[in-house]
Amino acid sequence: MTDLDPYISRVLQIGKLSLGGTEPVRIQSMTNTNTMDADATARQVIELYEAGCEIVRITARNVREAGNLGVIRASLENKGFDIPLVADIHFNPRVAEEAACIVHKIRINPGNYLDRQFFLAKEREHQHDFAPGDIREGITRLTDICREHGTIIRVGVNHGSLSERIMFQHGNTAKGMVASAMEFLEICRDNNFHNLVVSMKSSYVPTMVRANLDIVTEMKLKGMDYPVHLGVTEAGEGEDGRIRSAAGIGPLLAMGIGDTIRVSLTEDPVAEIPVAQKLRDHYADIRRLKKPSMPWTSEGKVRVPDLIKLTYPDHDYEEMAIIAAAEMSSLILKAQGNNYHISGDSGRLYPKLVLNILQATGVLITDTEYISCPTCGRTTFDIQTVLKEVKQHTRGLKNVKIAVMGCIVNGPGEMADADYGYVGAGKGKVTLYYEGKVIIKDIPEKDALKELLDLIDKTLPDRS
Numbered sequence: 001m002t003d004l005d006p007y008i009s010r011v012l013q014i015g016k017l018s019l020g021g022t023e024p025v026r027i028q029s030m031t032n033t034n035t036m037d038a039d040a041t042a043r044q045v046i047e048l049y050e051a052g053c054e055i056v057r058i059t060a061r062n063v064r065e066a067g068n069l070g071v072i073r074a075s076l077e078n079k080g081f082d083i084p085l086v087a088d089i090h091f092n093p094r095v096a097e098e099a100a101c102i103v104h105k106i107r108i109n110p111g112n113y114l115d116r117q118f119f120l121a122k123e124r125e126h127q128h129d130f131a132p133g134d135i136r137e138g139i140t141r142l143t144d145i146c147r148e149h150g151t152i153i154r155v156g157v158n159h160g161s162l163s164e165r166i167m168f169q170h171g172n173t174a175k176g177m178v179a180s181a182m183e184f185l186e187i188c189r190d191n192n193f194h195n196l197v198v199s200m201k202s203s204y205v206p207t208m209v210r211a212n213l214d215i216v217t218e219m220k221l222k223g224m225d226y227p228v229h230l231g232v233t234e235a236g237e238g239e240d241g242r243i244r245s246a247a248g249i250g251p252l253l254a255m256g257i258g259d260t261i262r263v264s265l266t267e268d269p270v271a272e273i274p275v276a277q278k279l280r281d282h283y284a285d286i287r288r289l290k291k292p293s294m295p296w297t298s299e300g301k302v303r304v305p306d307l308i309k310l311t312y313p314d315h316d317y318e319e320m321a322i323i324a325a326a327e328m329s330s331l332i333l334k335a336q337g338n339n340y341h342i343s344g345d346s347g348r349l350y351p352k353l354v355l356n357i358l359q360a361t362g363v364l365i366t367d368t369e370y371i372s373c374p375t376c377g378r379t380t381f382d383i384q385t386v387l388k389e390v391k392q393h394t395r396g397l398k399n400v401k402i403a404v405m406g407c408i409v410n411g412p413g414e415m416a417d418a419d420y421g422y423v424g425a426g427k428g429k430v431t432l433y434y435e436g437k438v439i440i441k442d443i444p445e446k447d448a449l450k451e452l453l454d455l456i457d458k459t460l461p462d463r464s
């Protein structure tokens with residue numbers, strides 16, 4: 001087998017749904033309600049399902065929330081909705097073990113999954129060399145429970161939350177992401193547990209694509225065929241969020257990689273579904289025939305300077321922007337072309353769209369870069385309004401990255417490379433970060449935007 005062969009994953013059963021192989025790409029999203037509010041969460045799951053979402057993820061921060069997933073599932077089933085549910089777990093293996101008995105799939109993050117005290121103690125002492133064998137026991141306990149209940153595990157690596165140990169060994173890189181996932185996958189395989197999905201997410205499109213290509217290469221080398229879930233984290237909102245998501249997910253679908261997708265937007269999660277559907281539908285033939293549009297290799301190609309003109313129907317601008325971002329990103333990532341024109345079949349040219357795609361793919365930065373989380377049950381402020389206000393006041397800052405994140409638990413890790421961070425720190429409170437460090441803690445939310453703008457003015461004097 002060479003890496004030019006298409007990657008054909010095994011087929012898994014999630015509730016009544018099959019995923020993987022040549023099954024259609026499954027569309028996922030995540031609720032942003034409080035998981036303890038079973039009615040509101042079940043209502044949002046149904047809204048998502050009715051919009052076309054096929055698999056819904058719900059955060060479970062603690063054992064109580066994990067237990068409440070049972071109430072949510074029962075409420076859905078009582079209303080006649082048998083929708084595959086996924087529990088999103090960070091930090092606490094007990095929560096994963098509880099949720100694994102209730103929902104169809106659990107997502108764990110290898111960067112923070114195992115006993116926190118164990119990791120912290122080791123990492124505090126800068127013992128970065130403990131072996132994967134040290135995490136074997138915890139994973140085995142989980143695979144035993146999942147086997148008993150037919151639960152899928154998604155090994156969901158996030159570029160923003162690799163463990164200190166992995167970063168020490170491999171850096172905060174796509175290579176580190178692959179190492180982190182492979183440790184878990186190999187232990188699961190040793191346990192003869194194969195009900196696995198893998199995901200490699202980053203807010204930076206080239207890293208997200210690289211990590212996915214590398215994990216597929218690695219899995220092929222090791223004889224693994226686990227389905228792959230795709231998504232660009234903290235993609236933002238509006239056109240920026242759609243373009244960034246399409247620029248990451250599209251090239252991989254074009255290469256026949258990706259069995260489920262989530263377009264993660266800082267908006268109502270229902271808004272994610274049509275974007276994901278457009279991407280899925282655009283690449284449906286590649287999926288069905290398993291014939292990648294262009295062969296892919298794990299090495300880059302030599303850039304050949306040439307002008308590439310792309311033309312699309314432009315009666316629906318949003319659809320055009322999504323497909324153009326996916327296709328132009330494919331060309332960029334394969335180093336094909338160095339000058340791009342996008343026009344509509346109306347004859348109109350779209351130079352701003354070209355610039356936005358170049359920015360999303362990290363090729364040419366001409367505007368402020370924003371990252372913002374899609375929100376979940378942990379978010380305690382109106383992030384959509386705040387993000388719009390932040391954007392309104394800070395456009396045009398080249399090479400400046402501003403993060404607006406819903407919570408202090410995962411936000412700081414996931415925005416690690418942002419210059420400025422506006423992070424929810426509990427009800428009505430915000431903490432501001434500059435260059436990865438806390439600058440002002442627990443500011444009342446009503447003052448936080450002004451404080452952020454003052455901080456930007458102080459640290460970027462040319463802006464004022």
Ligand code: SF4
Pocket residue numbers: 373374375376377378379405406407408409410411414
């Ligand atoms: S940063 Fe926090 S609030 Fe935002 S999606 Fe991640 S866990 Fe949820």
